[in-house]
Amino acid sequence: MARVTLADVNKIYGTGTRAVHAVQDLDLTINDGEFVALLGPSGCGKTSTLRMIVGLESVTSGRIRFDGQDVTHLEPQQRNVAMAFETYALYPNFTIEENLTFPLEVQGVPPKERRRRAHQVAEMLRITPVLKEKPPGLSGGQQQRVSLGRALIREPAVFILDEVMSHLDAHLKFQMLFDLKRLHRDLKRTMIYVTHDQVEALALADRIAVMSNAKLQQVGGRAALYNRPANAFVADFIGEPPTNFFTARPLQENGSLTMQVDNSTLRFQLSSEAQAAVNATGGERFIVGLRPQNLTLDPNRGDPNRGRLKAAIAINEYLGERSILTLESGKARFRALVPPETAAGQRDIIDLFYDPTRVMIFDAETEDLIV
Amino acid sequence: MAATADIAQANTQAAQTAERWRAVRYLFLIFLGFWLLFTLFPLYFMAITAFKSAAETNLTQPTFWPQEWFPENFVGVFAEPTNFSALVDSFIIATGNTLLSLLLGSLAGYAFARFPRQAGGENMAFWMLSNRMFPPVAILVPMFFLFDNTPWGTDSHISLIILYLVFNLPLATWLMMVFFRDVPHELEEAAYLDGWKPLRAFVKVTLPLVLPGMISVAMLCWIFAWNEYLFANLFVGSDVRTYTIVIPTFTHGSQTLWNLQMAFSLIAMIPPVVLFIVLRRYMVRGLSLGVVKG
Ligand SMILES: Nc1ncnc2c1ncn2[C@@H]1O[C@H](COP(=O)(O)OP(=O)(O)OP(=O)(O)O)[C@@H](O)[C@H]1O
Ligand SMILES: [Mg+2]
Numbered sequence: 148m149a150r151v152t153l154a155d156v157n158k159i160y161g162t163g164t165r166a167v168h169a170v171q172d173l174d175l176t177i178n179d180g181e182f183v184a185l186l187g188p189s190g191c192g193k194t195s196t197l198r199m200i201v202g203l204e205s206v207t208s209g210r211i212r213f214d215g216q217d218v219t220h221l222e223p224q225q226r227n228v229a230m231a232f233e234t235y236a237l238y239p240n241f242t243i244e245e246n247l248t249f250p251l252e253v254q255g256v257p258p259k260e261r262r263r264r265a266h267q268v269a270e271m272l273r274i275t276p277v278l279k280e281k282p283p284g285l286s287g288g289q290q291q292r293v294s295l296g297r298a299l300i301r302e303p304a305v306f307i308l309d310e311v312m313s314h315l316d317a318h319l320k321f322q323m324l325f326d327l328k329r330l331h332r333d334l335k336r337t338m339i340y341v342t343h344d345q346v347e348a349l350a351l352a353d354r355i356a357v358m359s360n361a362k363l364q365q366v367g368g369r370a371a372l373y374n375r376p377a378n379a380f381v382a383d384f385i386g387e388p389p390t391n392f393f394t395a396r397p398l399q400e401n402g403s404l405t406m407q408v409d410n411s412t413l414r415f416q417l418s419s420e421a422q423a424a425v426n427a428t429g430g431e432r433f434i435v436g437l438r439p440q441n442l443t444l445d446p447n448r449g450d451p452n453r454g455r456l457k458a459a460i461a462i463n464e465y466l467g468e469r470s471i472l473t474l475e476s477g478k479a480r481f482r483a484l485v486p487p488e489t490a491a492g493q494r495d496i497i498d499l500f501y502d503p504t505r506v507m508i509f510d511a512e513t514e515d516l517i518v
Numbered sequence: 519m520a521a522t523a524d525i526a527q528a529n530t531q532a533a534q535t536a537e538r539w540r541a542v543r544y545l546f547l548i549f550l551g552f553w554l555l556f557t558l559f560p561l562y563f564m565a566i567t568a569f570k571s572a573a574e575t576n577l578t579q580p581t582f583w584p585q586e587w588f589p590e591n592f593v594g595v596f597a598e599p600t601n602f603s604a605l606v607d608s609f610i611i612a613t614g615n616t617l618l619s620l621l622l623g624s625l626a627g628y629a630f631a632r633f634p635r636q637a638g639g640e641n642m643a644f645w646m647l648s649n650r651m652f653p654p655v656a657i658l659v660p661m662f663f664l665f666d667n668t669p670w671g672t673d674s675h676i677s678l679i680i681l682y683l684v685f686n687l688p689l690a691t692w693l694m695m696v697f698f699r700d701v702p703h704e705l706e707e708a709a710y711l712d713g714w715k716p717l718r719a720f721v722k723v724t725l726p727l728v729l730p731g732m733i734s735v736a737m738l739c740w741i742f743a744w745n746e747y748l749f750a751n752l753f754v755g756s757d758v759r760t761y762t763i764v765i766p767t768f769t770h771g772s773q774t775l776w777n778l779q780m781a782f783s784l785i786a787m788i789p790p791v792v793l794f795i796v797l798r799r800y801m802v803r804g805l806s807l808g809v810v811k812g
Contacts, residue, residue: 203707223710230711236704240726250712297712 149213149304149337151177151200156209158195169195171361173209177305180335184348187358188384193341194233196358197307200339201228213304229298233310235290237282243269243293244278250301268296272326288319292326299330306336312347324350345385357381379514382436382507388471391481393435394511397425406435406508411477416454416503424518425508434514436507439471442483442499454506456499460491474499568592568781575776591781595768604759605786607675611760612743614679615686619739620732622683623690630691631698643695646688654685654748662752672753678760681749686739693738697731698724733800741790761786 158170170192177183185193198204200211202223211219218226229250237246247268248261256264269275272292282290291311298306308327312320328351331338342348348355349369357364357372357380365377376382382390393413395406404422406415415435417425425433442456458474458481465487472483472491483499491497508517563582567575568591570584596602626646629637637643661681665672701724709719747762754760761782768778794801 201711203710223707224713224715228711230708232704232708234702234704236702236708238705238708238723249709249714253713253718297708301713 150179150215151175151305151337151339152210152212152215153196153200154210154212156196156199156211157207158192158199158204159207160195168361170199173363175356175363175366177337177339179214180337182331182338182340182351182353184352184355185339185341185358186343186345186348186355186384187364188343191358192361193343193358194309197230197309197339197341200305201230201307202226227301227304228307229301229303229305230307230309231291231294231298231311233313235282235294237290237293237297239282242279242281243274243285246282246293247278247296247300250297254301264300268300271299271330272296287314288323291315291323295327295330299334304337306338307341308338309341310343311340312342312344320347327351345387349385357384359384375516376436376507377516379434379436379509379516382438382509382516386438386440388439388482388484390436390438390507393437393479393481395433395435396431397433406433406506408435408477408479411479413456413458413476413479415456415506416452417506417508418504421503421506421508421518428510428517430510432511433517434509434511436509437481437501437505439482439484441505442485442501444483444485444489444497444499446498446500452503454501454503456501457496458499460493460495460497463489463491463493564780564783567776568784570777572770572773572775572777576773588777591777592785595778595782595785598767600759601761601764601782604761604764607754607758608744608760608762608786609789610675611678611682611758612740614675615682615743616736616740618679619683619686619690620736623687623735624694624728624732626687626691627694627696628698630695632703643692647692649688650685657684658748658752661749665753673755673757675758677753678743678746678750678758681753682739682743682746686742690735690739693731693735694728697728701727730800733797737793737797737801740793744786744790 153173153175156170156173157168160167160169173196185196187193195204199206202218202221202225206219209219210217213226238249241249244262244265247265248256251261251264265278266275269278272295274289274292274296277285277289282293285293291314294311295308298308312323315323324347327340331351340348340351354366354368355372356366359380365372365381372381372385376385376390379390379392383392393406393408393411393415395408395415398405398407398414400414404417404425406417406425408414415437446453446455456474456476458476458479460472461475461480462471462473464471464473468487470485470487470489472485472489474481474483474497509515510517566582566584569587569589570581570591571586571588574581574585626637630640630643634640661684662672665677665681668677670676705723705727706716706719709723710716714722745762746760750760751763755763765779765782765786768775768782
């Protein structure tokens with residue numbers, strides 16, 4: 148078990164005009180026993196980061212430390228790390244038991260002890276019945292558990308999982324999420340879990356590191372990411388359906404500052420804190436963000452400070468336990484999450500209410516959160 | 519009424535389709551029969567000629583069954599004691615060349631499969647393969663002079679073992695590259711993370727997966743080297759003799775002793791046939807390129 152520190156890590160593939168900067172200035176510390184998810188869209192450099200941590204890829208610049216010890220230039224064999232691959236990477240000509248005990252064989256563990264440990268791990272992952280079979284005969288979920296088992300059978304300093312659930316169906320995924328959470332609770336290993344699915348990340352991790360375009364955007368717990376996203380990307384990526392964004396400019400009205408949305412009649416009320424922050428920047432253009440969850444049809448929840456938006460319904464999607472309204476006002480389009488029994492039809496003009504403290508303001512240039 | 523008519527019509531249609539398929543099947547069997555005759559006849563004629571008398575092989579009206587059996591032919595071919603050692607020489611050359619082709623071809627193929635950019639890429643691999651595309655006779659004489667200047671000369675095992683690399687190494691490299699590419703690199707990486715050093719990971723994980731393919735490559739190389747005549751005829755002849763250059767020596771004056779030539783050829787066919795039968799199981803798997811899909 149170990150604390151993993153990445154200090155100013157860069158990864159550049161290739162040289163010259165074909166160089167790809169896959170990971171840029173990455174600073175990240177994963178504490179001993181912590182479960183951290185690395186979340187980001189496809190191609191943002193997640194796998195590259197993992198491969199540098201385990202030593203399968205060289206580090207272009209920067210340092211990687213395990214418990215303070217510099218491992219930047221150590222071979223994978225010397226790092227004592229375990230990784231479950233997205234493709235499982237099971238040895239096709241070995242039986243499941245041989246797959247599981249392969250890491251022990253090289254350590255010189257006697258055969259009897261190896262068998263005992265294999266059975267113990269198989270028990271934990273519920274794959275005992277297939278121990279004598281070979282990987283091609285197993286279902287996707289079983290293969291996945293074998294690859295976890297092969298990583299778990301020795302005591303790695305860091306345990307890394309790369310998109311291990313992307314080939315599982317929803318039901319199996321749910322089961323595996325539960326199993327993984329339990330494993331982490333029982334074993335208390337340092338775990339890094341890579342995914343592009345925020346549901347997995349939110350369900351599993353103590354902290355989530357959001358990556359985009361080779362850069363780390365924000366690290367934090369789910370509440371921090373949800374309520375105080377560092378920038379528009381995180382606000383967009385975390386939460387379902389995604390946050391509504393509007394480009395807007397500040398407008399003085401009756402002595403208070405509001406945000407007038409471009410090409411639309413929509414106007415946002417701001418909290419006094421936000422007004423002060425916006426005034427302090429002195430900017431002319433901003434991005435306003437508001438989550439669909441923070442819009443409601445209910446006018447009489449007493450608060451006189453509530454903001455109000457008037458818009459026409461473009462689409463009313465019924466999704467069982469909730470409905471998603473897509474609304475239009477001028478050129479602006481946005482979505483709101485409403486109770487499923489909402490009977491409003493297309494082109495109806497409705498009023499929506501929001502709490503001004505929930506309105507997020509981002510810088511139009513840098514897209515960083517202002518308030 | 520109409521319904522029964524429909525059913526009747528459907529029945530005749532089904533019957534017609536079945537009929538047609540049966541016809542196709544028969545045509546196919548007839549074709550296969552002809553194909554079999556066409557390919558097996560030379561072998562058959564070779565086998566019976568090996569048992570004929572010299573006189574019978576020279577009849578203007580060929581016989582398709584020996585009038586009189588002459589199994590002594592098989593002893594006769596070894597009247598010259600060096601004829602047996604020619605088989606041994608061929609075996610040494612074919613086996614030596616095969617081992618060398620496999621070793622070098624696997625190393626090169628692995629490099630092309632795993633480090634395509636560093637190894638010069640697909641173009642480099644294809645260039646190697648294209649070395650097989652020129653007519654061999656074009657390099658016959660230059661090669662002779664080249665090998666004549668080596669310490670071991672042309673008339674040696676080693677000269678042919680090395681020379682045949684010109685033909686077998688590109689093939690071995692290309693095929694091994696394809697087989698290695700079929701083995702995901704991640705398997706080796708998983709082994710590294712499991713604590714295995716690269717060479718041992720290769721031996722434990724990758725090698726068993728490409729073994730069937732490797733055996734197929736070995737067969738192809740071995741058969742080429744075993745049967746090669748053109749270069750052997752020019753290069754070797756006194757210290758070393760391959761069986762292929764012994765066959766034309768079965769003459770009596772100006773008369774070709776077909777029966778002895780065929781008897782010796784039949785004997786020379788035994789090793790490849792035995793090898794093929796023993797290794798057939800692996801060959802088929804290897805040549806279908808489905809090495810890892812298992
Ligand atoms: N070996 C390589 N050589 C060159 N470029 C590479 C290599 N590996 C990855 N890249 C590039 O680096 C970038 C980041 O890739 P990476 O695999 O780390 O992304 P990822 O976040 O894991 O994506 P995914 O979710 O699709 O797995 C991509 O643009 C990719 O094309
Ligand atoms: Mg990836």
